[in-house]
Amino acid sequence: MASEEASLxxxxxxxxxxxxxxxxxxxxxxIEELLNNFAQQIGAWQHCIYFLSNTRNEYVMMYNLTVFxxxxxxxxxxxxxxxxxxxxxxxxxxxxxxxxTMPYFIRNxxxxxxxxxxxxxxxxxxxxxxxxxxxxxxxxxxxxxxLIMLKTTSEELACPREDLSVARKEELRKLLLDQVxxxxxxxxxxxxxxxxQAPLAAKLLNQPIPILDPESEHVCSLALDCLTHLxxxxxxxxSITPTLLTTIFHFARFGCDTRAKKLVAVNGxxxxxxxxxxxGKLGVLAMSCINELMSKNCxxxxxxxxLLRMFQQTFYxxxxxxxxxxxxxxxxxxxxxxxxxxxxxxxxxRLFVSVHLRRIESNSQFPVVEFLGLLFKYxxxxxxxxxxxxxxxxxxxxxxxxxxxxxSRLADRDEVLNRYKGALVMLLxxxxxxxxxxxxxxxxxxxxxxxxxxxxxxxxxxxxxxxLEVVAKVMELLPSHAFSTIFPILQDNLEVYLGLQQxxxxxxxxxxxxxxxxxxCRRLHCSLRDxxxxxQTSGRLAEYFIGDVFAxxxxxxxxxxxxxxxxxxxxxxxxxxxxxTAVPSVLKPDLxxxxxxxxxxxxxxxxxxAQFYSEVQRQNPEQFVSLISTAMxxxxxxISSKVPEKLLLSACHLLLSLxxxxxxxFLVRIRAVQKIFDRITDGSARQLPQEGKVLVCRALSNxxxxxxxxxxxxxxxxxxxxxxxxxxxxxxxxxxxxxxxxAGLSQSKVALGASEYIPAPLLYVLTAAGFKSLCSHFCxxx
Numbered sequence: 001m002a003s004e005e006a007s008l009x010x011x012x013x014x015x016x017x018x019x020x021x022x023x024x025x026x027x028x029x030x031i032e033e034l035l036n037n038f039a040q041q042i043g044a045w046q047h048c049i050y051f052l053s054n055t056r057n058e059y060v061m062m063y064n065l066t067v068f069x070x071x072x073x074x075x076x077x078x079x080x081x082x083x084x085x086x087x088x089x090x091x092x093x094x095x096x097x098x099x100x101t102m103p104y105f106i107r108n109x110x111x112x113x114x115x116x117x118x119x120x121x122x123x124x125x126x127x128x129x130x131x132x133x134x135x136x137x138x139x140x141x142x143x144x145x146x147l148i149m150l151k152t153t154s155e156e157l158a159c160p161r162e163d164l165s166v167a168r169k170e171e172l173r174k175l176l177l178d179q180v181x182x183x184x185x186x187x188x189x190x191x192x193x194x195x196x197q198a199p200l201a202a203k204l205l206n207q208p209i210p211i212l213d214p215e216s217e218h219v220c221s222l223a224l225d226c227l228t229h230l231x232x233x234x235x236x237x238x239s240i241t242p243t244l245l246t247t248i249f250h251f252a253r254f255g256c257d258t259r260a261k262k263l264v265a266v267n268g269x270x271x272x273x274x275x276x277x278x279x280g281k282l283g284v285l286a287m288s289c290i291n292e293l294m295s296k297n298c299x300x301x302x303x304x305x306x307l308l309r310m311f312q313q314t315f316y317x318x319x320x321x322x323x324x325x326x327x328x329x330x331x332x333x334x335x336x337x338x339x340x341x342x343x344x345x346x347x348x349x350r351l352f353v354s355v356h357l358r359r360i361e362s363n364s365q366f367p368v369v370e371f372l373g374l375l376f377k378y379x380x381x382x383x384x385x386x387x388x389x390x391x392x393x394x395x396x397x398x399x400x401x402x403x404x405x406x407x408s409r410l411a412d413r414d415e416v417l418n419r420y421k422g423a424l425v426m427l428l429x430x431x432x433x434x435x436x437x438x439x440x441x442x443x444x445x446x447x448x449x450x451x452x453x454x455x456x457x458x459x460x461x462x463x464x465x466x467x468l469e470v471v472a473k474v475m476e477l478l479p480s481h482a483f484s485t486i487f488p489i490l491q492d493n494l495e496v497y498l499g500l501q502q503x504x505x506x507x508x509x510x511x512x513x514x515x516x517x518x519x520x521c522r523r524l525h526c527s528l529r530d531x532x533x534x535x536q537t538s539g540r541l542a543e544y545f546i547g548d549v550f551a552x553x554x555x556x557x558x559x560x561x562x563x564x565x566x567x568x569x570x571x572x573x574x575x576x577x578x579x580x581t582a583v584p585s586v587l588k589p590d591l592x593x594x595x596x597x598x599x600x601x602x603x604x605x606x607x608x609x610a611q612f613y614s615e616v617q618r619q620n621p622e623q624f625v626s627l628i629s630t631a632m633x634x635x636x637x638x639i640s641s642k643v644p645e646k647l648l649l650s651a652c653h654l655l656l657s658l659x660x661x662x663x664x665x666f667l668v669r670i671r672a673v674q675k676i677f678d679r680i681t682d683g684s685a686r687q688l689p690q691e692g693k694v695l696v697c698r699a700l701s702n703x704x705x706x707x708x709x710x711x712x713x714x715x716x717x718x719x720x721x722x723x724x725x726x727x728x729x730x731x732x733x734x735x736x737x738x739x740x741x742x743a744g745l746s747q748s749k750v751a752l753g754a755s756e757y758i759p760a761p762l763l764y765v766l767t768a769a770g771f772k773s774l775c776s777h778f779c780x781x782x
């Protein structure tokens with residue numbers, strides 16, 4: 001005994017020295033070698049039992065448990081049977097004797113070591129491994145310990161590591177599945193249900209939530225945590241009973257109880273106050289259990305009744321959360337709930353809509369439309385932006401499901417749409433309100449529009465993009481209603497923008513926007529931000545005017561395109577982007593953004609313009625010619641180094657789309673386009689940013705190289721176009737080709753300037769003809 005005591009003190013000294021900040025790495029290696037040598041000794045585990053029983057040093061405890069872990073997982077086959085029996089006997093006794101005084105991480109480690117033994121020996125050599133765990137749960141004094149053991153068993157045996165054979169893994173899983181009915185019965189029947197049977201407890205969800213003492217709440221937390229892991233691997237079967245689901249939903253109600261936070265605030269100091277947060281945690285854990293069940297896509301037919309029960313109970317919880325009264329708004333109630341509970345509840349709704357809505361939608365006992373109404377309230381009263389984004393994702397999933405359903409059931413399309421039209425109209429209206437400063441200024445101003453996330457978008461851009469995706473999907477389902485809702489809002493904001501000309505004051509060469517009052521500037525800022533968003537909305541909806549619906553929706557699309565052409569022309573004519581303003585740091589970026597977005601929105605309609613062109617090419621093309629010509633007259637002046645880069649690049653992209661997608665015969669003859677050719681070929685566009693030069697060169701090249709649509713080969717005028725393209729290439733590469741004859745290239749600043757200017761755009765526009773011409777200059781034999 002004296003010898004073991006001395007060994008323990010020596011080990012404690014070594015472990016303390018090893019983790020001391022002043023110990024050198026060399027000394028640590030020496031200590032580590034000593035410890036490894038000890039662990040390899042036959043019978044070292046006997047000393048470890050003594051050390052664990054008699055030390056309070058956490059380093060020593062963890063080291064000894066590591067010795068056992070290594071012995072069991074790597075050397076167990078070579079351990080004598082008698083030693084195995086003694087280890088299987090000693091470690092559980094040690095846990096039982098010291099679990100209340102051990103640090104929690106030591107206790108958990110010891111539990112895992114015992115489970116590792118069961119992983120190797122149960123049931124052949126360790127027949128009471130699982131039954132002893134259940135006995136711990138049944139004894140009130142050791143219930144928490146038994147639940148920790150049960151969860152560890154589930155973690156380590158249901159999904160074991162790769163060091164076990166396939167046969168052993170299958171055996172363990174079968175053994176665990178055999179125990180599932182008993183385990184679930186114990187956890188939900190004998191344990192959780194019994195804890196709910198306090199005087200105030202109720203059997204119905206709409207009754208007051210029972211008050212549990214802190215110790216009971218702690219036990220319930222452990223039990224629900226254990227159930228969550230069990231549900232991650234056990235199949236849906238008769239083991240999942242209505243009683244079990246009802247019990248779990250009872251605990252899910254705890255997350256809806258705003259009294260949890262209030263009780264913490266008024267409870268004062270003391271032991272009970274420290275454990276009050278457990279009450280809110282119960283709701284989170286219960287929702288985790290439910291979500292594990294919900295995430296299973298393969299649902300047996302006999303389980304669908306249970307799904308209905310779950311959804312009905314969830315419907316009640318959603319009603320409770322979104323219920324308004326005089327004391328609380330929905331948003332304030334959501335703010336009072338635990339954030340993690342709201343996240344789990346949102347996860348549940350997402351799983352319900354994405355995985356199970358198709359199963360439950362046609363069931364007359366589940367009010368789907370009313371559910372969508374509650375989801376609407378839940379979505380638009382979220383206290384955080386992230387919560388709102390998550391709810392928009394749910395609506396996106398629902399809209400995708402509805403679109404797919406309608407496409408597969410064209411016969412009763414109208415009936416399905418009419419069922420959900422009210423919800424879709426409400427959703428569209430509210431999402432549009434949420435992206436407008438006119439209705440939602442306070443919240444929108446909180447969004448960061450500078451910092452880029454991993455997807456290279458700001459928080460504001462993400463907010464707008466997700467909102468527009470919802471709008472677009474509603475547009476696909478209700479095109480006429482969506483257009484009649486969106487276009488008047490766009491018109492109203494355009495009127496403000498188009499009316500700015502009356503406030504322009506010119507003094508010499510300086511143009512100033514004569515709006516100076518603080519409130520007027522603020523209103524203009526909000527209106528311009530809204531117009532920018534609505535222009536992006538219009539562009540996002542362009543795809544719903546083409547293809548088979550082109551003719552039916554032609555008039556609506558034409559109204560939009562005409563307004564976009566008008567606004568781009570207006571912006572270029574009065575040069576609002578170059579105006580002096582009272583608040584230049586705010587209004588000038590707004591004016592530039594509106595102009596850029598109008599060009600981008602018009603670009604989005606390039607496929608519609610291409611289809612329009614194909615319809616009118618042979619007859620009455622005047623209206624189309626007017627649109628394209630006006631758009632080019634508005635675009636050409638913006639391709640200048642004096643124009644802000646954001647606006648310049650939008651103009652370049654529009655030019656490229658018209659040259660590549662629409663490709664009208666007359667495009668190259670438009671005077672504005674000829675000016676762009678002149679600007680590129682005479683070198684005056686040299687100061688353009690590199691990206692702009694590339695885009696413009698690609699556009700000009702495509703005008704000459706790509707075939708005109710709907711014309712036979714004989715009318716393509718390839719000879720003349722080929723000559724013009726060769727001249728374009730020759731002009732672009734003139735200085736570059738002169739490098740062949742330049743002497744002292746490294747000393748020639750002119751040559752270096754030419755080499756820097758030409759290559760990048762040239763790489764994009766060289767074609768077979770141009771490349772052949774260039775090769776013939778450098779390599780006459782080519």
